[in-house]
Amino acid sequence: MNFKKTGLPGVFIVETPSFEDHRGFFMEVYQKHKFHNAGLSANFIQDNHSFSKDAGVIRGLHYQLNPKAQTKLVRAATGVIIDIAVDIRKGSPTFSKWISVILSEYNKRQLYIPKGFAHGFCTLTTNTNVIYKVDEQYSPELDRGIAWDDPDIGIEWPITHPILSSKDKKHPLLKEVENDFS
Numbered sequence: 001m002n003f004k005k006t007g008l009p010g011v012f013i014v015e016t017p018s019f020e021d022h023r024g025f026f027m028e029v030y031q032k033h034k035f036h037n038a039g040l041s042a043n044f045i046q047d048n049h050s051f052s053k054d055a056g057v058i059r060g061l062h063y064q065l066n067p068k069a070q071t072k073l074v075r076a077a078t079g080v081i082i083d084i085a086v087d088i089r090k091g092s093p094t095f096s097k098w099i100s101v102i103l104s105e106y107n108k109r110q111l112y113i114p115k116g117f118a119h120g121f122c123t124l125t126t127n128t129n130v131i132y133k134v135d136e137q138y139s140p141e142l143d144r145g146i147a148w149d150d151p152d153i154g155i156e157w158p159i160t161h162p163i164l165s166s167k168d169k170k171h172p173l174l175k176e177v178e179n180d181f182s
């Protein structure tokens with residue numbers, strides 16, 4: 001298992017060997033001791049699965065406030081996504097900076113996103129299954145969003161007219177949001 005740094009501190013690309021044969025492949029997706037030895041010490045308690053029918057779906061940018069802020073470990077089990085993490089910790093030298101990583105059924109990469117970051121992704125394929133671990137339970141009261149197209153963040157999405165949930169059409173800008181991350 002290989003943990004690669006990204007341009008944002010604490011955000012890691014995780015690469016895992018897969019063993020291919022005439023049947024297909026086998027891979028170990030998550031091994032707690034290897035993550036913890038690498039300093040990625042989240043205690044994951046829940047696995048989530050989202051399915052997007054179409055290419056051009058954007059989900060995000062999402063986060064939960066403390067005490068239910070979530071670390072996430074994200075992968076695309078089928079299809080291809082551009083996965084995005086945005087640093088929303090007010091005191092951070094990389095506040096409002098973002099990184100993007102292609103996660104796909106082909107590269108089998110995962111993205112580890114700690115608390116204090118907003119998360120979103122855009123599907124590049126039809127029938128995209130995204131599976132991710134979280135280390136805190138879902139909390140509708142503490143669930144928050146930031147506009148996917150916030151110009152102060154300036155994410156270079158591959159499309160300009162995404163398919164959005166009604167919730168994701170209405171998020172405020174980063175400079176307007178409630179945020180308890182320092």
Ligand SMILES: Cc1cn([C@H]2C[C@H](O)[C@@H](COP(=O)(O)OP(=O)(O)O[C@H]3O[C@@H](C)C(=O)[C@@H](O)[C@H]3O)O2)c(=O)[nH]c1=O
Pocket residue numbers: 048050059060062063072119120121137138165167
């Ligand atoms: C995230 C979540 C949603 N739900 C419910 C609430 C709602 O009725 C329905 C759909 O929720 P949403 O529209 O928030 O789903 P979605 O837009 O896919 O939200 C997800 O987006 C990605 C980018 C993330 O980072 C996730 O943490 C999560 O926020 O599922 C749960 O029951 N548990 C959960 O953990």
